[in-house]
Amino acid sequence: MNKKIAVIPGDGIGPEVTNQSVKVLDAVAKRFGHQFDYRYAVMGAVAIDQTGNPLPDATVDTCLQSDAILFGAIGDPKYDNNPAASVRPEQGLLKLRKVLQLFANIRPIDTYKALQHMSPLKAKQLENVDFVIFRELTGGIYFGKKELQADGTVAVDECTYSVEEIERITKLAFEYAQKRRKKLTLVDKANVLETSRLWRKVVQQLSANYPDVSVDYMFVDNAAMQIILNPAQFDVVLTENMFGDIISDEASVLSGSLGLLPSASIGNTVALFEPIHGSYPQAAGKDIANPLGSILSAAMLLDHFGLQQEAMAVRKAVEWTLLNGFVSKDIDPVNNYSTTAIGDLVADHIDRNKDSDVGVNTSLNKSTII
Ligand SMILES: NC(=O)C1=CN([C@@H]2O[C@H](COP(=O)(O)OP(=O)(O)OC[C@H]3O[C@@H](n4cnc5c(N)ncnc54)[C@H](O)[C@@H]3O)[C@@H](O)[C@H]2O)C=CC1
Ligand SMILES: CC(C)CC(=O)C(=O)O
Numbered sequence: 046m047n048k049k050i051a052v053i054p055g056d057g058i059g060p061e062v063t064n065q066s067v068k069v070l071d072a073v074a075k076r077f078g079h080q081f082d083y084r085y086a087v088m089g090a091v092a093i094d095q096t097g098n099p100l101p102d103a104t105v106d107t108c109l110q111s112d113a114i115l116f117g118a119i120g121d122p123k124y125d126n127n128p129a130a131s132v133r134p135e136q137g138l139l140k141l142r143k144v145l146q147l148f149a150n151i152r153p154i155d156t157y158k159a160l161q162h163m164s165p166l167k168a169k170q171l172e173n174v175d176f177v178i179f180r181e182l183t184g185g186i187y188f189g190k191k192e193l194q195a196d197g198t199v200a201v202d203e204c205t206y207s208v209e210e211i212e213r214i215t216k217l218a219f220e221y222a223q224k225r226r227k228k229l230t231l232v233d234k235a236n237v238l239e240t241s242r243l244w245r246k247v248v249q250q251l252s253a254n255y256p257d258v259s260v261d262y263m264f265v266d267n268a269a270m271q272i273i274l275n276p277a278q279f280d281v282v283l284t285e286n287m288f289g290d291i292i293s294d295e296a297s298v299l300s301g302s303l304g305l306l307p308s309a310s311i312g313n314t315v316a317l318f319e320p321i322h323g324s325y326p327q328a329a330g331k332d333i334a335n336p337l338g339s340i341l342s343a344a345m346l347l348d349h350f351g352l353q354q355e356a357m358a359v360r361k362a363v364e365w366t367l368l369n370g371f372v373s374k375d376i377d378p379v380n381n382y383s384t385t386a387i388g389d390l391v392a393d394h395i396d397r398n399k400d401s402d403v404g405v406n407t408s409l410n411k412s413t414i415i
């Protein structure tokens with residue numbers, strides 16, 4: 046298979062973790078006889094530094110001319126610590142999501158036996174934890190009108206959702222639930238927010254088309270607690286943009302580290318794959334970041350190409366590194382391996398066709414079909 050992949054490393058640890066994913070994709074291409082052509086593009090602070098624009102037109106063109114996008118992360122303290130900055134790295138990512146109409150961000154939450162000691166939860170509570178967050182990605186408060194009054198004393202962020210925006214991701218989430226344990230939980234704040242009441246109405250109406258899927262509704266404050274107290278109750282979690290952003294970082298604690306979680310953003314054009322974490326600037330250039338969230342995002346990209354066996358080979362190689370203690374500093378502060386070393390180990394495992402060595406984590410041994 047010949048595929049064109051746009052690669053946007055971004056800022057901070059973005060380039061370091063993305064390099065490992067490209068290495069892993071190269072190992073997949075070599076072992077399975079594919080050709081992946083990478084087209085590099087800039088976004089975020091690095092793009093502002095080079096062009097003055099966090100999302101240059103050339104980057105959008107590169108994405109639109111590719112079969113998939115592999116993205117690292119954006120963000121830089123020089124903008125985070127300057128609230129007055131008018132051009133910001135995040136604007137690049139938000140605009141790319143909007144321009145490419147990537148309205149559904151799919152964030153699987155897996156747990157790993159080898160990492161159970163990392164979780165504040167007891168092993169018993171982690172049993173059967175396997176859920177997927179469907180986060181709406183191109184609407185809501187992140188995209189609403191933003192205003193700071195001229196005298197600087199009042200600020201406004203508007204939150205808007207249309208029926209159409211809610212319907213399109215809700216349909217995807219229901220279809221996904223049908224392929225899983227057939228349960229969908231809408232996380233909202235419908236006791237307070239008008240937008241949340243619209244989400245409930247749309248989900249209630251559409252649920253009639255999916256009679257095999259059971260639906261429940263949970264306020265986001267309760268959901269934040271339930272994710273810790275009883276995470277095994279969730280199958281597909283559907284939620285709006287900001288709530289999904291927040292609860293998915295929270296849910297990463299169940300897995301063991303924010304550095305482990307992958308995601309796929311899909312919509313009406315080319316799909317984008319990125320770890321859920323940010324640019325972790327404190328670790329930039331130190332070769333200590335966990336690359337597995339990015340590498341597992343590359344596995345989701347392979348799923349998207351219909352390359353399930355290849356995606357599985359990546360997941361099994363990841364599982365093998367975890368089982369053998371080849372982990373980064375976030376997992377083991379004492380005995381740890383560098384970002385580069387972990388990327389090498391995963392790629393080498395794929396290259397040597399060692400899949401049969403592993404197969405313990407049942408939730409890993411499945412493709413996330415998207
Ligand atoms: N999709 C994106 O590009 C995102 C960008 N950001 C941006 O990233 C910058 C930093 O934001 P933060 O709130 O600090 O979030 P962050 O996700 O970059 O880091 C939060 C904490 O998570 C841990 N962590 C994150 N990624 C890790 C990895 N690969 N390996 C090991 N540990 C990891 C670290 O302890 C870190 O201090 C900001 O500029 C923010 O706007 C934040 C989230 C997503
Ligand atoms: C620009 C932010 C919305 C990025 C973020 O936190 C995320 O996508 O998870």
Ligand SMILES: [Mg+2]
Nearest residue numbers: 290291294321
């Ligand atoms: Mg986030």
